[in-house]
Amino acid sequence: MSPAERTRPTGxxxxxxxxLAGDLSFLLARANARALxxxxxxLAAHGLKxxxxxxxxxxxxxxxxxxxxxxxFLHLDPSQVVALIDGLEQRQLVERHADPADRxxxxxxxxxxxxxxxxxxxxxxxxxxxxxxxxxxPRDHERLAHLLRLLAFPD
Amino acid sequence: MSPAERTRPTGxxxxxxxxLAGDLSFLLARANARALxxxxxxLAAHGLKxxxxxxxxxxxxxxxxxxxxxxxFLHLDPSQVVALIDGLEQRQLVERHADPADRxxxxxxxxxxxxxxxxxxxxxxxxxxxxxxxxxxPRDHERLAHLLRLLAFPD
DNA sequence: CCCAAATAATTGACATTCTCAACGGTTCGT
DNA sequence: ACGAACCGTTGAGAATGTCAATTATTTGGG
Numbered sequence: 001m002s003p004a005e006r007t008r009p010t011g012x013x014x015x016x017x018x019x020l021a022g023d024l025s026f027l028l029a030r031a032n033a034r035a036l037x038x039x040x041x042x043l044a045a046h047g048l049k050x051x052x053x054x055x056x057x058x059x060x061x062x063x064x065x066x067x068x069x070x071x072x073f074l075h076l077d078p079s080q081v082v083a084l085i086d087g088l089e090q091r092q093l094v095e096r097h098a099d100p101a102d103r104x105x106x107x108x109x110x111x112x113x114x115x116x117x118x119x120x121x122x123x124x125x126x127x128x129x130x131x132x133x134x135x136x137x138p139r140d141h142e143r144l145a146h147l148l149r150l151l152a153f154p155d
Numbered sequence: 156m157s158p159a160e161r162t163r164p165t166g167x168x169x170x171x172x173x174x175l176a177g178d179l180s181f182l183l184a185r186a187n188a189r190a191l192x193x194x195x196x197x198l199a200a201h202g203l204k205x206x207x208x209x210x211x212x213x214x215x216x217x218x219x220x221x222x223x224x225x226x227x228f229l230h231l232d233p234s235q236v237v238a239l240i241d242g243l244e245q246r247q248l249v250e251r252h253a254d255p256a257d258r259x260x261x262x263x264x265x266x267x268x269x270x271x272x273x274x275x276x277x278x279x280x281x282x283x284x285x286x287x288x289x290x291x292x293p294r295d296h297e298r299l300a301h302l303l304r305l306l307a308f309p310d
Numbered sequence: 311c312c313c314a315a316a317t318a319a320t321t322g323a324c325a326t327t328c329t330c331a332a333c334g335g336t337t338c339g340t
Numbered sequence: 341a342c343g344a345a346c347c348g349t350t351g352a353g354a355a356t357g358t359c360a361a362t363t364a365t366t367t368g369g370g
Contacts, residue, residue: 012224014218015224018218019212019216020216022300024288024296024299025194025205028186028303030230030307032187034230034307035179036180037230050184057174058173066318068317075192078320079320079322079359103365104317105319129179131309133179135309144299145177147298147302148179148182150287151186153171154286222347222348234351237348237350257347259346259347260336261347314370315366316367317367318363319362321361322360323361325356328353328354328355330351332351332352334349336346337346337347338344339343
């Protein structure tokens with residue numbers, strides 16, 4: 001143990017005791033950064049990232065979203081959705097279908113291969129997700145989800 | 156009301172009922188995206204972004220962090236911290252001080268102007284932050300902070 | 311019905327941010 | 341004393357974010 005660690009708080013603790021560390025937005029950002037990093041490493045083996053995983057998840061869930069709906073839901077620019085879907089479509093994981101009700105819009109669906117890959121990717125994400133949440137009771141987990149929903153969907 | 160809205164769930168609701176929408180990581184990402192956007196628009200008037208605001212906050216809070224500590228705490232690459240501090244230092248808001256205990260390290264402090272700007276920026280952030288949290292009781296607010304801390308600082 | 315305005319997807323340009331590798335100066339362990 | 345590890349810095353290249361313009365389609369008002 002170094003002298004500094006005995007005589008005064010270590011740098012890590014000084015930062016954790018800071019005003020910023022008590023700020024909800026900061027905690028949100030840091031928790032998200034951690035979850036994102038964990039998810040991305042888990043998904044890398046399947047050739048996915050958090051973004052493409054989210055798109056694939058919605059396509060595989062029979063939500064049949066249009067690209068605009070995806071953009072709003074994932075907080076992305078419509079042009080980013082184009083690139084995202086291009087990548088998945090080239091890998092034959094998803095398909096664009098012209099919406100019969102509005103031929104401007106494309107409805108996104110998953111192929112069988114897309115559903116299969118998503119199932120595997122979901123398992124991988126769940127496996128690492130447990131690391132951080134193992135110490136949290138199911139009750140707290142549900143509480144957290146509820147409170148986050150209030151922030152994620154305020155209206 | 157359009158026929159589609161009466162006969163089946165609207166696109167927005169279909170997405171919110173999806174499996175992905177129940178995922179904690181997704182809620183975290185979306186809540187963070189919203190908070191970040193709100194903070195950034197509030198900070199723009201002061202020439203700050205969430206990142207530079209965070210750095211300034213720690214400098215103004217007498218935490219005296221080194222650049223490496225900042226990088227770890229904010230989940231940034233050390234090279235990004237350099238650019239961030241360069242910007243703040245050129246505006247005379249913060250100062251780099253060689254750490255007497257370790258001359259490789261720079262300790263960051265805030266100038267009087269930096270503290271003054273931070274105080275104003277903090278007010279601006281608080282003003283918009285209340286919008287999303289107004290419907291949340293102080294009790295829930297504290298619960299959420301506690302649960303997020305578990306995810307943000309797992310060790 | 312017709313036309314202007316609004317909307318969905320796409321493209322391309324540009325800025326910002328992320329990620330890495332390399333380097334000089336400093337400290338640490340042995 | 342010496343090699344390994346570490347801090348800050350620089351620079352390059354990839355990935356992401358942001359925005360304007362374009363085409364095709366829908367919508368609403370006259």
